[in-house]
Amino acid sequence: MDTRLATGTEYMARVEPSRFGLPVSKRIHESVLSFGHEVLLAPLNAIDDIALAVEKVIANARELSG
DSSP: OOTTTTOSHHHHHHTOGGGSOOHHHHHHHHHOOOOOHHHHTSOHHHHHHHHHHHHHHHHTHHHHTO
């Protein structure tokens, strides 16, 4: 086992997310939209299209949620 990275089974058991109540992290996870850097390297008109799509989803969120 490589002790520099401490990724053995004991470590993994200690950092298992289900062991912790993380309400702030969960709220952020459920409310954030992220893109890989590749998307942000697209031409500006493509980024504008993404922004318009996000606005459209937000405007129709109630209808989309059923």
